[in-house]
Amino acid sequence: MKDITSPANPIVKKIKSLAIKKYRDEYGLFFVEGEDRVREMLEAGWECDALLYTPSPSGRGRGPATAGRERETLGGQSNAIPSPRPSPGGRGGSEFQVTPEIMQRITGRDNAQDVLGVFKPRWHDMPQTGEVYIALEGVRDPGNLGTVIRTAEATGMAGVILLGQTCDPWSPEVVRATVGSLARVPLIRATANDLKKWQGKIYGTHLEGAVDYRTVSYDAPLIIMMGSEQSGLSSEAVAVCDTLIKIPMTGAVESLNLGVSAGVVMYEILRADK
Secondary structure: OEEEOOOOOHHHHHHHHOOOHHHHHHHOOEEEEOHHHHHHHHHOOOOEEEEEEOOOOOOOOOOOOOOOOOOOOEOOEOOOOOOOOOOOOOOOOEEEEEOHHHHHHHHOOOOOOOEEEEEOOOOEOOOOOOOEEEEEEOOOOHHHHHHHHHHHHHOOOOOEEEEOOOOOOOOHHHHHHHOOHHHOOOEEEEOOOHHHHOOOEEEEEOOOOOEEOOOOOOOOOEEEEEEEOOOEOOHHHHHOOOEEEEOOOOOOOOOOOHHHHHHHHHHHHHHHOO
């Protein structure tokens, strides 16, 4: 493990730049904060480029050899975080010990975690058939996207399909909002035209939908497509839907936050499956 003490170190600058989408795209990398979150990514087989640790209170490095011997064994190793090593073409990454100040500088947070992992994004292919998926078109709010990914795992969805100009799922804000679910929920990048190949039903939530979401069957294979609160689904997306559904609302409320409306529908699917 190499010690880094200067914020001017090129490695620090590179990892800090990953807070900006331009550089995430350029380097093909993003970062995940926190020992538990990093552990979940490693357990799920994500390719790791680097691991950063801050010193433990005792002054010893918080690397794999010292980062929590009380934790459960992973893959035959006796430490909290598996120990990836530089490995061309593999999932291992280089390890660095940094100061708490450098970790704060990288994350932009005063209460920065003491473990950070740098990973390569992982996209999945568009399924041709299968289970129930949630598709989001034009979602711009990182908190909403992270909430949907987290709720998708909680309700047993097979994955989240991102359509059109969505916010970047690899941004620090989205990653934090998933609270670890990013490690396990497949993400698929597609267009509305790609959905024409889907061998199953497609429901779209729409204010002009004629069907109450509580009255339809949610049998797989199925895609539930939802748009942003501001714009809803585009005409192209509506055109590929078999049925438009709506969430009834009372009072003067015109729309719901995407994270809320997606959660309402996903939990209805879970309830209907019981």
